[in-house]
Amino acid sequence: MRLYPTFFRLAFSWMDAERAHKIGFQGIRLAHRCGAGRLLQRLTAPAPSLRTEAFGLTFPSPFGLAAGFDKEGHGIEALTDLGFGHIEVGTITGQAQPGNPSPRLFRLIEDRAVINRMGFNNDGAAAVAPRLRAARAALQRRYRTVRPVIGINIGKSKVVELEDAVADYLISARSLAPAADYLVVNVSSPNTPGLRLLQDVETLRPLLTAVGEAADSAAGRHVPLLVKIAPDLSDEDIDDVARLALDLKLDGIIATNTTIGRTGLASDPDAVESCGAGGLSGAPLKKRSLEVLARLKAATGGALTLVSVGGVESGEDVRARLEAGATLVQGYTAFLYEGPFWAARINRYLAKHPVRR
Numbered sequence: 184m185r186l187y188p189t190f191f192r193l194a195f196s197w198m199d200a201e202r203a204h205k206i207g208f209q210g211i212r213l214a215h216r217c218g219a220g221r222l223l224q225r226l227t228a229p230a231p232s233l234r235t236e237a238f239g240l241t242f243p244s245p246f247g248l249a250a251g252f253d254k255e256g257h258g259i260e261a262l263t264d265l266g267f268g269h270i271e272v273g274t275i276t277g278q279a280q281p282g283n284p285s286p287r288l289f290r291l292i293e294d295r296a297v298i299n300r301m302g303f304n305n306d307g308a309a310a311v312a313p314r315l316r317a318a319r320a321a322l323q324r325r326y327r328t329v330r331p332v333i334g335i336n337i338g339k340s341k342v343v344e345l346e347d348a349v350a351d352y353l354i355s356a357r358s359l360a361p362a363a364d365y366l367v368v369n370v371s372s373p374n375t376p377g378l379r380l381l382q383d384v385e386t387l388r389p390l391l392t393a394v395g396e397a398a399d400s401a402a403g404r405h406v407p408l409l410v411k412i413a414p415d416l417s418d419e420d421i422d423d424v425a426r427l428a429l430d431l432k433l434d435g436i437i438a439t440n441t442t443i444g445r446t447g448l449a450s451d452p453d454a455v456e457s458c459g460a461g462g463l464s465g466a467p468l469k470k471r472s473l474e475v476l477a478r479l480k481a482a483t484g485g486a487l488t489l490v491s492v493g494g495v496e497s498g499e500d501v502r503a504r505l506e507a508g509a510t511l512v513q514g515y516t517a518f519l520y521e522g523p524f525w526a527a528r529i530n531r532y533l534a535k536h537p538v539r540r
């Protein structure tokens with residue numbers, strides 16, 4: 184019997200969504216600190232058959248936690264107790280910033296969706312870097328063979344003008360690359376004004392080139408570099424990004440971020456309207472995220488690692504993404520609705536139902 188859905192209905196669903204997130208995340212970290220980590224790790228460890236090779240790294244499972252849940256690396260070890268094959272930390276920016284005023288996170292329970300306009304609230308790259316280096320060292324000590332992978336997702340500071348974006352991303356790349364197993368250039372959040380304009384290949388090319396060079400030189404090794412794109416790009420724009428990624432020999436593309444669209448929702452339109460601006464994630468994103476994956480697969484012909492994210496809820500969903508051409512799959516919103524054993528359930532399903540490629 185699953186207790187979490189009842190707990191969610193009786194407690195979390197009545198609370199401000201950001202407060203519920205903080206309490207849930209604190210609970211996960213507390214369980215880890217109280218010594219439950221080892222036990223949880225044994226219970227949730229992905230089967231060895233799920234090991235996945237991507238951009239020169241071995242992931243214990245193809246399923247990981249998407250950016251935004253642990254924005255500053257406060258709970259990486261605790262989150263790996265739950266069976267995620269990788270944790271993508273961030274988005275982290277060059278400068279510390281508070282994000283948008285609260286309330287800024289809203290649930291659409293009927294749609295199993297969320298609208299957020301967090302706005303990259305974080306302590307800034309310089310403050311987060313030592314925490315991430317310590318977390319990486321701790322995982323290396325704790326997992327003898329294959330350990331969960333740490334991705335670091337970077338974005339533009341709000342106060343920095345778009346023309347100065349490259350220099351701002353470089354601040355983050357230089358301080359964070361040494362702690363990163365892979366690095367993600369996020370140009371697709373709808374909550375930083377103008378950010379998504381950086382997806383234009385004319386601006387994206389110099390940005391990715393500069394970040395890739397700075398990351399490798401700061402870390403003294405090749406740090407796999409990926410770009411994260413929005414579901415709201417046109418199909419032609421998706422093809423352009425795919426061609427650019429191939430041209431620059433990027434390590435992969437993460438698709439997709441949240442959408443600014445509000446179509447196909449079952450929730451009361453007034454309730455949706457009252458949430459205001461922000462990115463929509465969760466089940467309503469599933470269809471478009473799959474379409475973008477198919478488009479990228481066709482455009483890259485398997486020459487690039489694709490990471491699929493958006494509306495993934497179940498083991499079946501993850502398997503469908505892997506069969507559609509993704510090497511790795513991520514999720515976030517369903518974690519809020521499914522609870523702490525979500526990744527472990529997905530891993531169990533995948534172990535029992537091998538992917539047909």
Ligand SMILES: Cc1cc2nc3c(=O)[nH]c(=O)nc-3n(C[C@H](O)[C@H](O)[C@H](O)COP(=O)(O)O)c2cc1C
Nearest residue numbers: 249250251273274299440464465493494514515516
């Ligand atoms: C509250 C919240 C905050 C997020 N913050 C970030 C972020 O900082 N950087 C980022 O690249 N994506 C962020 N995302 C987007 C997720 O990483 C993911 O791409 C998106 O939610 C779609 O996946 P999902 O439907 O499984 O949630 C955030 C999503 C949510 C719900």
